[in-house]
Amino acid sequence: MDLTNPLLNTQSYYEFLKNVQEIASNSADISLINMNDVLINRIKNSTSSRKITNLIFSGLESSSNDEKNSLSGSYLTKAQTQWEKKLVKSFNLICTELNIPLAKKRSIVEGQELKRIWNELGTNVSDMKKFRPIFTTSELLEHILMLKCSNFSDLALSSTTGLINVPISIKSFAELKRQYERISLDFFQSGLDENLNSVIEQEKHKNGVKVVEINDVVLSKEFSKTGCTRSLRSKLWSQILNVDIGNLDAVYYNYLKQCVFEFDFLIDSIYYKDVKTKAVNDDQLFVFEDLLYQVLLMFARDTHVLKCFEQKSIQPPKAFIKLKNSSDLKYHQVIYPPNGFIPFDGFSMLVAPICYVYSDPMLLYFIFRKIFITHFYKLSIISSDPQSIVGLCALFENFLQSKDPKLFFQLRKMDMQPIRIAFKWIIRAFSGYLQSAQLLELWDRILAFNSLEILPIFAAGIFLYRRQSLMSVPNKLHVESILDDLKSVKVVTILQLVFA
Amino acid sequence: MTEKHPSKQWLTVGFETKNQIRLFIGERSKTQFDSGCKMFDLFLKDPFRFDEISFKNFYTGYLTIKVKEKYSNSDNEWRIILKRFKLMPDVHGESGANQTFHFSKDMFLDQELDNISQLRFILQQPSCNWKDFGIDDIKLKAVNMDQSIEALFYEWSKRSDKIKMKSFEKLPPVQMLSTRLQSLWLLCNEATKQTANKTEDNPRFDIDGSYDVNLLSTNQP
Numbered sequence: 001m002d003l004t005n006p007l008l009n010t011q012s013y014y015e016f017l018k019n020v021q022e023i024a025s026n027s028a029d030i031s032l033i034n035m036n037d038v039l040i041n042r043i044k045n046s047t048s049s050r051k052i053t054n055l056i057f058s059g060l061e062s063s064s065n066d067e068k069n070s071l072s073g074s075y076l077t078k079a080q081t082q083w084e085k086k087l088v089k090s091f092n093l094i095c096t097e098l099n100i101p102l103a104k105k106r107s108i109v110e111g112q113e114l115k116r117i118w119n120e121l122g123t124n125v126s127d128m129k130k131f132r133p134i135f136t137t138s139e140l141l142e143h144i145l146m147l148k149c150s151n152f153s154d155l156a157l158s159s160t161t162g163l164i165n166v167p168i169s170i171k172s173f174a175e176l177k178r179q180y181e182r183i184s185l186d187f188f189q190s191g192l193d194e195n196l197n198s199v200i201e202q203e204k205h206k207n208g209v210k211v212v213e214i215n216d217v218v219l220s221k222e223f224s225k226t227g228c229t230r231s232l233r234s235k236l237w238s239q240i241l242n243v244d245i246g247n248l249d250a251v252y253y254n255y256l257k258q259c260v261f262e263f264d265f266l267i268d269s270i271y272y273k274d275v276k277t278k279a280v281n282d283d284q285l286f287v288f289e290d291l292l293y294q295v296l297l298m299f300a301r302d303t304h305v306l307k308c309f310e311q312k313s314i315q316p317p318k319a320f321i322k323l324k325n326s327s328d329l330k331y332h333q334v335i336y337p338p339n340g341f342i343p344f345d346g347f348s349m350l351v352a353p354i355c356y357v358y359s360d361p362m363l364l365y366f367i368f369r370k371i372f373i374t375h376f377y378k379l380s381i382i383s384s385d386p387q388s389i390v391g392l393c394a395l396f397e398n399f400l401q402s403k404d405p406k407l408f409f410q411l412r413k414m415d416m417q418p419i420r421i422a423f424k425w426i427i428r429a430f431s432g433y434l435q436s437a438q439l440l441e442l443w444d445r446i447l448a449f450n451s452l453e454i455l456p457i458f459a460a461g462i463f464l465y466r467r468q469s470l471m472s473v474p475n476k477l478h479v480e481s482i483l484d485d486l487k488s489v490k491v492v493t494i495l496q497l498v499f500a
Numbered sequence: 501m502t503e504k505h506p507s508k509q510w511l512t513v514g515f516e517t518k519n520q521i522r523l524f525i526g527e528r529s530k531t532q533f534d535s536g537c538k539m540f541d542l543f544l545k546d547p548f549r550f551d552e553i554s555f556k557n558f559y560t561g562y563l564t565i566k567v568k569e570k571y572s573n574s575d576n577e578w579r580i581i582l583k584r585f586k587l588m589p590d591v592h593g594e595s596g597a598n599q600t601f602h603f604s605k606d607m608f609l610d611q612e613l614d615n616i617s618q619l620r621f622i623l624q625q626p627s628c629n630w631k632d633f634g635i636d637d638i639k640l641k642a643v644n645m646d647q648s649i650e651a652l653f654y655e656w657s658k659r660s661d662k663i664k665m666k667s668f669e670k671l672p673p674v675q676m677l678s679t680r681l682q683s684l685w686l687l688c689n690e691a692t693k694q695t696a697n698k699t700e701d702n703p704r705f706d707i708d709g710s711y712d713v714n715l716l717s718t719n720q721p
Contacts, residue, residue, distance in 0.1 A: 008693065009693065074598045076594070085718065088716045088717075088718065091716055092715055092716055095714070095715065096715075101712065101713065101714050102713040102714060102715070102716065103711050103712060103713040104711075104712050104713075105709075105710075105711065105712070149594075150631075151558075151559055151630050151631050151632060151633075152629060152630065152631070153628060153629055153630055153631045154631075155628060156628065156629040156630075166594075167592060167593060167594060167629050168593055168594055169589075169590035169592060169593020169594065169595060170593075252702065259705075263706070263711055301705065302702075303702050303703050303704070303705050304702045317716045318716065318717070318718065319713045319714075319715065319716050319717060320717060321707070321710060321711065321712055321713055322710075323707060323708060323710050324709075324710040324712065332707050334705060334706070334707060334711065334713065335705065336713045336716060338705030384593075384594040384595060
């Protein structure tokens with residue numbers, strides 16, 4: 001686990017070194033013996049050293065997550081490879097059916113036209129009927145339910161009443177309660193209606209302003225565990241994710257934009273269709289349509305995203321091309337799409353709520369990318385990571401069963417598996433199902449506690465909240481209609497109910 | 501867990517092994533209780549030392565290793581070199597269940613490992629979730645102590661009269677030396693930084709401007 005070497009090449013380290021050199025040359029009382037101590041004391045609380053500590057902390061978090069789950073069980077890696085092959089087949093089928101190439105270079109005229117309408121990309125979309133998503137969330141669920149561990153004993157297998165029978169180590173209720181201690185009733189949570197404009201809320205806001213000024217990852221995380229106040233949310237999220245836009249990032253952003261103008265991908269149309277059918281039809285998110293196109297088109301071309309896959313030993317889909325203007329007859333391997341990620345239907349809903357927090361397209365893009373490579377990529381991979389979608393489903397079933405076995409049994413009697421309803425909530429991180437303000441409260445907690453485990457816990461909480469109606473219902477159609485409308489649900493109250 | 505010895509050479513040590521047997525409490529035919537404990541022995545053909553053990557885990561929770569020396573008296577004992585080492589952080593879960601492990605000599609409790617003739621592996625899996633457990637693909641490795649050609653040549657050149665090592669008689673002043681060395685050190689530092697960062701951070705997805713993709717595939721055409 002090497003944290004210092006990658007740090008040496010960053011802009012922050014260069015500035016830090018300059019700072020230290022300045023201090024060293026300006027201080028008269030430094031000698032060879034006490035140089036280390038004196039310099040450390042003087043540089044300790046400066047902004048440049050704060051940036052270094054932030055980088056180290058984020059590096060520590062991401063590498064500790066990787067180490068724990070670096071080697072998944074062999075049947076899980078097989079299942080992931082099978083799933084990847086299935087996606088490749090489905091994608092190829094779409095391509096051959098529609099007779100459109102997966103990627104081609106745009107003509108100069110086309111590129112210039114796109115540049116002109118860059119801020120109103122919604123007008124560029126023509127006939128979307130022929131496109132269909134590469135895979136649906138229900139297909140992924142079916143694949144997960146077919147997972148079977150050959151070494152799992154029959155006794156253990158028969159004792160599972162849910163659908164997931166994969167022995168992933170998930171946290172117990174006591175552990176989760178300890179982890180999410182800050183959500184309990186003992187702490188003041190911002191964002192509840194009755195708290196707005198109260199004295200405590202204003203005091204929390206004042207504290208928040210101080211926290212934002214200090215710009216320390218750990219401090220911002222601790223503060224956000226009880227919710228971010230609305231006006232500070234954008235600054236707190238960028239501090240928690242340690243996203244800082246510099247000149248190099250602006251150059252890279254423009255490079256990605258240029259890639260959109262130069263190359264035309266089939267996956268762009270898939271993203272267009274996704275936005276048109278999902279985000280545009282949502283009465284809270286349709287306003288962000290143009291921003292969504294910008295973010296998603298550039299996201300598809302961003303090779304930086306490949307990093308989160310190579311550490312998990314996931315193979316992105318490959319293709320072989322021949323070079324156009326050269327005599328080289330060899331086939332060269334490329335990755336398609338360049339970010340190695342094939343989206344599910346509804347993926348654009350994971351971007352849309354972030355548009356409420358950030359209006360600047362560049363900052364919005366980098367924040368979304370960071371959230372994706374830290375959290376959201378786990379929502380569509382199969383591995384032994386307890387935060388991957390398999391682990392989250394197992395956690396949901398386990399949690400609901402242990403918290404309220406009567407309810408679970410009642411649902412099973414009606415031939416209803418709760419995971420089938422909760423899956424579509426979890427894989428889209430509840431986007432599109434909750435009120436936007438409530439959804440952002442939930443996502444505050446995902447970022448602050450650095451874990452997706454809150455999603456299945458919240459899903460189980462909704463079942464517990466609607467328990468009375470669910471217990472008295474005759475058949476499963478009624479169950480689905482009870483759990484259909486979540487617009488009136490308050491996130492924080494349900495979480496406090498669950499952990500009480 | 502692996503120690504890298506780029507300059508040393510490794511020898512694999514051969515051994516014979518009997519089948520892994522489960523341990524039972526009481527009379528074998530009468531008990532139904534699964535103790536979750538297995539044991540097997542490795543017999544080395546000639547007594548040898550070893551510096552590294554590697555194997556692939558298959559759902560074993562804890563591992564204990566004991567060794568026995570060759571030149572044994574009648575009161576010879578087993579020495580424990582690894583005591584109940586946790587291979588799976590959570591015995592009911594998947595992590596560590598299919599992982600490859602390498603143990604080097606400095607991880608053992610007892611580091612005198614010369615003249616070993618027999619090893620005993622004791623495997624434990626307390627969880628009732630699993631049908632079976634064990635370890636596969638065991639390899640023993642030892643460092644090759646024979647001298648390399650370079651070492652021999654060096655020894656010989658030290659003793660030979662024909663080859664003389666140059667000795668400095670007059671050194672330049674320390675200040676001058678240190679300024680020269682400092683700029684040299686800076687240069688070397690920059691050079692290592694450049695070479696260390698071999699892979700590009702964000703590689704281009706196209707190859708020389710071409711990116712005409714028609715089909716995804718897993719095999720090269």
